[in-house]
Amino acid sequence: MALISLKSLGVTMSAPLFSNLDLTVGGGDRLGIVAANGRGKSTLLKCLTGEMEPTSGDITRTRGLRVGHVEQSVPPALLGRTFHQVVADGLPAEQADSEMWRVDVVLDSLDVPEAMREREMQALSGGWQRLALIARVWVTDPDVLLLDEPTNHLDLARISQLESWLNALPREMPVVIASHDRAFLDATTNRTLFLRPEQSPVFALPYSRARQALDEVDASTARKFERDMKVAQQLRKQAAKLNNIGINSGSDLLTVKTKQLRERAEKLEEAAVSTHREKSAGAIRLANRGTHAKVLITLDDATVETPDGTLLFRTGKRHICQGDRIVLLGRNGVGKSRFVSLIRNAIVKPDTVQNVKVTPSTVLGHSDQALSGISGDDTPLAMVSRRYDVGEQRARALLAGAGVVIEMQEKRIGVLSGGQKARLMMLALRLANPNFYLLDEPTNHLDIDGQEALEEELLKHQASCVLASHDRSFIRATGNRFWLIEKRKLTEVDDPEEFFRTVAEGSN
Known part of the structure; x- marks a missing residue:
């Protein structure tokens, strides 16, 4: 039975986000919504909840339907509340006294440790904040669950846990997921909607098969x-x-x-109907200046430590060679980002890092999770013009090609969307013209087109790189060597699949 029905639904902002959308959401549906950044996924979810009115068309919901909507970001008003308080606040006022037990049941089902429940939201990682928002909605016992980018900030273990939790929900309860995580969509959905400005096709298939x-x-x-x-x-x-x-x-x-x-x-x-041309959110192109050196970096049993000097792991004797696309595997906290920082410091400050030898011809392209290589107070135009010594006209053309439109080029980088910042970072990497890339969670904030473009560029340029990522599709597509960090050791494995299986089993 259809719980939500859409008839000829459309939303137009400066241009149509989608139009003529006919869709039903009913029992057993696990619907994935796929579209480029800024193309209407979050808007459609808000229409489904009734929070936003469409420009055209009709939405019908069954009487008394409880819709649970997990948004992308934490409302500022919740940042000073504890994890437990945020979830408890989700209970309707008439249930707050008599049914507080629901909160502990939900937190137990999501494996939230007791100590974590009393921490304020602003002191939590993005992953824990995400789980708090999910728990806050789940405690209301919704009839339909809407999730907007639910895997943002989650590590692989938490993503696997969320997959298991969703797949264990009663089958008659519909779940609608807007996401750029291809592997997650494959694991959790049975229908896929490709949201487009004109006609939006729906297939009764999970993402990868629907995409074919x-x-x-x-x-x-x-x-x-x-x-x-x-x-x-x-x-x-x-x-x-x-x-x-x-x-x-x-x-x-x-x-x-x-x-x-x-x-x-x-x-x-x-x-005649012309083929749909996805309007690009901005091109992603990389460069590879090349080098005659076969070995770029030699690790002679280097130690990776926390800032206070606690040993995380030892590397053993390793070589990073030209053409290597090395993916770092390991659970959160084992030291992947610290290892990326170690390599970066060895390149940027030669002879300051013990037991790491860098070939002098190595030129670095580096992006971390926080995109700290681009200053929030700078403007895109000033950054590109100054840092890469290109004229204003050339800088404007480069930025427009990367998805930073003219009206955004002289605004603070801090006000750009996550997708625009990610593409600006990719432009900065290209203009650095490196022959070695260090990329920590590079697909964060990139839509599926952006992820595929980055994969294609890394392969096309035969880029040498070390990658840390929680994106299983990206890891499978790009890696040709895999270094697993566990039990304070770094070992090379043939492929990432055993690690993925271990993480998934550990989350069940």
């Missing part, structure tokens, strides 16, 4: 469009010939025939 079906539909549409355009062109040519003959002979019959051919051509052209 969509590509086939788009290719078929493109072929039919080309055929129709060729036929219309031929009809117009025939009409032009007959028209000339008709004029010369004075034949009324040929004049009528000419008109009929033109009308058929016009009908074909009007009915």
Whole structure:
């Protein structure tokens, strides 16, 4: 039974985000919503809750439907509340006294430690904040659950835990998930909506299989469009010939025939549907200046430590060679980001890091999780012009190509969206023209098109890199070597699948 029905739904901001959307959400649905950054996923979820009115069309909800909506970011008013208080505040006022036990049941189901429950939200990591928002909605016992980018800030263990939790929910309860995490969508959904400005296709398939079906539909549409355009062109040519003959002979019959051919051509052209072209959120391009050196970095049993000097692990004897795309595997806290910092310091400050030897021709391109390489107080135009010594006109063109539109180029970087910041960082990496990349969670804030573009660039340029990521699809697509950090040791493994399985089993 349909709990929510959409008929010809559309929302237009400066341009249509989506239109003519027909969709039902009912028992057993696990619906994934896929679209580029800023193309209407969060807007559609707000329409489903009733928080936002559509520009056109109708939404019908069953009477008394309780919709639980987990938004992307923490409302500022909750930052001073403890984890437990945030979840308890989700209970309706009439249940707060008699049903407080619900809070502990939900927190237990999400494996939230006792000590964590009394910490203020502002002192929690992004991952714990995300779980608090999920628990806050779940305690209300919703009939439909809407999740907006639920894997943001979660490590692999928490992502696996969330997958298990969602898959254990009663099957009759619909779940709608807006996400850029391809592996997560594959693990948790059975339907996929590709949100588009004109027609938004829906497939009764999880993401990867739905994407293949969509590509086939788009290719078929493109072929039919080309055929129709060729036929219309031929009809117009025939009409032009007959028209000339008709004029010369004075034949009324040929004049009528000419008109009929033109009308058929016009009908074909009007009915022809051109292929959907996804409007790019900004191009991602990398560079590789190359080097003659085979070995870029040698690790001679280097130690990776916490800031206070506590040993995290030892590297053993390792070489990072040209063409290596090394993915760091390991649970949160084992030292992946510290290892990335160690390598960076060894390149930026030669001879200051013990037991790490860097080939002098190595030129670094580095991006960390916080995108600290781009200052929030600077403007994109000033940063690119100054740092890379390009003129204003060239800087503006580069920024526009990367998805930072003219009106945003002289505003503070801090006000850019997450997707725009990520693409600006990728532009900065390209302009640095490195031959070695250090990337810590590079797919954070990138939509699926951006993730695929980054994967393609790393492979196309045969870029040498060390990567730390929680994105399983990205890891599988890019890595050709895998270093696992566990039990204070770094070991090389053949592929990441055993690690993924271990993490998933440990979260169940």
